[in-house]
Amino acid sequence: MICKLCGEDRKLIKAHIIPEGFFRPLRLGSTVLEMHSNTNGALPKKSPIGIYDKNILCEKCDKYIGLWDDYAHKLLIQNFSENFAVYEGSTKAAYKINVYDYEKLKLFFLSILWRATISSQPFYKRIEIGAHEHILKEMIINGDPGGTYDYAVSLAKFSDPRIKEMLDPHKTRLNSINYCQFYITGFVLYIKTDKRNPPDFLKEFCLKRDPPFWIILRDIDRGKDGKIMKDIVLKAIQK
Template structure:
């Protein structure tokens, strides 16, 4: 079959849609986790743990594209988001701020190209897979452009597919052991966006047309070419409201 990134006819491998390291807080001591739907809870079904390594698709990527081209981005993303195997020279330098009642962190020394392409690779894989959990992700005409960015290792300008990050890390209920199906949302100005809730983080992708004006919040909080990354820390109580909204 043809690899959906390089386009060559190759043997394809099992490729994770969301990298396995992002499931690390879901596993119990037996490397199992629960998978359930809201309907399961409504029906009173008992949740049974089962062995799983996250959602993967064996029909999208070859070994070279998955393990090398995208895999190198995953290794960097794991270091930045989870602080794994960081060398002093690549450790983000983070400062905390408060603005209009909200707290946020701004981390410098974050490689704009690598972290943006890493996150875009999750969005793109969510579109090209046939796995039902990602049915809400439909990039339409933006698919080829994002694929081109990944293939050419080119992250584009800040406001081309901007990404904002929020976090529950400081909330009483931080939801580190929860991954939700991605949800499509639409701003008041008509911009399509997708929100991925992965552990304590929420990554919000704005799949914008040039004809739409982005909210000021996005301009301020998206990844920056000066190699800085901002994360808004949601107030106590807001995490429950957001999870409820996403589930509904």
Template structure:
């Protein structure tokens, strides 16, 4: 019997594990219930290529039911609740404050979130992408770090907020850039240090996986263990330009 890649136990494996949680695709479907998938490399060449697969990326034979539905599922459920459910109890609602700092950076400071659940939910996306054989995720290769993240998820114990720092950016303030797109996760390397970016529905989630790889100017905005996160807003009118440049597509 094959082993589940999360718990490492020999168990029946389910036939359909979503790599990116299904609720994150909610606003990405068009009127025909097909996803808008953005190709930054084609965009950099002046080609507005948006493919429309009928569903999100999933894979069979990688996780058992308990790990997929219960262990990872509890963190996904929390993330879904705070992102998409306006009817959650008041004491559980994230508190948001829009701020412009002294250097002109606009961001939303989000407090009253559960650091553990948010970090493990996001790390589980990165980890599942790394174990997937789907072409969509072929740039995500965590190497030995994959085992470290697996143990975090399996033990339900995230590391501190400076270890695999996570930063979220948004272009929701930019009316000229579509929000209903998803793009292939990209691997970025500079000075021997690596980070990954995932573009989903108007947000860029960035994982700084190498020690001290996070840029100093964005470090204060990372997901922090005091149950806070500051979402950076891209300048208005610069969303698509930033996406193409940040993705590295414009440099190919």
């Protein structure tokens, strides 16, 4: 079995695409996590430890990427709190992270996209990024997070803290610029897969070397995915 990162013939392990730790908060209060699709309704799929792929990474490479997974988990799950909220008057307007490691956080996001594109798991089948796959692999091997606009990353968070479901990731366009969109434990991750710069409205919200990192607040009443998330929550409450 050939590891897709180091290219060596090694025993491959059960590698998560979105790390297992990001699924744990979802299990609090409910026994099984449900994965949903916002297109075909073929899911929900019960997946208590998230989705892994046995055909992509050796243990050494999984551990190498795992350092970034651990960092991001601490920052975005363990230590994330409402103290990061920024208010305009009495209305929550955004979240703001003042202290973070650009390299580790950016490489975590890039590795999610890369792992999703090399995985053959059906949940990730809508992530197909052509030649970007090879470029991302080189960046990961070299520990190179690129500049702000290289695979620019923006993050949104649903305003309702009950929203923690996962929808399947997919490609999207923001003002005609190509992006891939992932749902991660209440966050929505946007990664640019386009040579052009991000749209103007997103430039302030790109992850950059100099803090702060502004996180967009997503209203669940806007957008198809928000409505699906809301329906899932309402159904769960009624159970």
